[in-house]
Amino acid sequence: MLKSNLFSQIKRQILPKLSSQVERWSGAEIPTLYYSKLGAFQQIEHELPQLTVPYRPTPWLSNTHAHLLYFDMIRKNNVQLEYDQIEQLTMQDGGVTAIAWYGKHLPADTPTIVMMHTITGSPDSMRELVKDLHRYTGWRVALCVRRGHGNLPMPVGKFCLFGSPEDLREQIAHIQTSYPQSTLYGVGSSAGTSLLVRYLGEEGEQSPLRAAFALCPGYDLETGFDHLHRFYSRYMAKKVLKTFVHPHVSVWQSKAGFKQLIAQKELSQLHRSYFEFAGYTSYADYDQAINPIHVFEQIKVPLMILNAEDDPVCNIRNFDPYKDRVRELDHVMVVTTKKGSHCGFYEGMRNPEAWSTKLMADFLKLQHARILKEEKTSKVKAS
Secondary structure (H helix, E strand, C coil), X not given: CHHHHHHXXXXXXXXXXXXXXXXXXXCCECCEEECCCCCCCCCHHHHCHHHHCCECECHHHCCHHHHHHHHHHHHHHHCCCCCCEEEEEECCCCCEEEEEEECCCCCCCCCEEEEECCCCCCCCCCHHHHHHHHHHHCCEEEEEECCCHHHCCCCCCCCCCCCCHHXXXXXXXXXXXXXXXXXXXXXXXXXXXXXXXXXXXXXXXXXXXXXXXXXXXXXXXXXXXXXXXXXXXXXXXXXXHHHHHHHHHHHHCCCCCHHHHHCCCCHHHHHHHCHHHHCCCCHHHHHHHHCHHHCHHHCCXXXXXXXXXXXXXXXXXXXXXXHHHHCCCCCEEEEEECCCCXXXXXXXXXXXXXXXXXXHXXXXXXXXXXXXXXXXXXXXXXX
């Protein structure tokens, strides 16, 4: 009897306090939302309950660097997924891109998620997001692989760290031709968000992507690396050179900026000096053509953005200049969490899963349900 009372007291008084302390220590908080109360997201807090309860990070990943290490070095290498096909595409100028397909067997009218990968991403590095998004939605995924990524050949001396909107248009046109009955949605991860947002802004109301989700963007490319943690700056600069430059020296060595480029140690310096390799005559021309912030306000389809306040790569300070403006835009919503690191957002103890991917899937499914409802209403009115 005494033992039973003791256990009961522990359960009622001690465990809730302990749980509360663990949540505070791990950074569990309700997400902060930035959006217009009059635009496309005005009902979002009622439609997506996930946004009204705390995101509870995996306690043993509460440190931002541990979280990122788990995502980048452990999780990526342990996810098993075999793509249906990695289809190489030849662009109009002879360059080579690809589409990594997953879910090709699905019915023709199944929605397709058009995915844009990270700065040195590949089909292998994106397996977790592809697999989980397919699992949560049941939809087809088309990963748009950029020039030089995933060991693609480099027949034309041109690559862009943040992708080419022109190449993406050709890739999306191919996806539309392959599945003309499929409704398309966009997802960008890290550097892939720049390409996604740039494309959405340029396309405006003509965008074939009916809604989109951007995971951990850096916003303005001109200043986005200013707050990058130095370790990651050097690590990523080295990885960029290893991925795109060293394997194709015969292609690049004739360019005037080759020696300057391979001497760069910081990502910000590399970014400002490689414009010639992206096909531009000056950094100013490159920035005007690639930087998503120049067309950010022209987006006309629902776009949800997610950032973590402890992100050591795409620092939350990059978002500061745009907080007030986002609250005035009809089609853009930004969600921030206290923890999550860079593209991690894991929750759960034994087998952590990405909270962000569940949010992504629920948001896209919500938008698809709206579209189907609108189409049904239009048919009824027409009849």
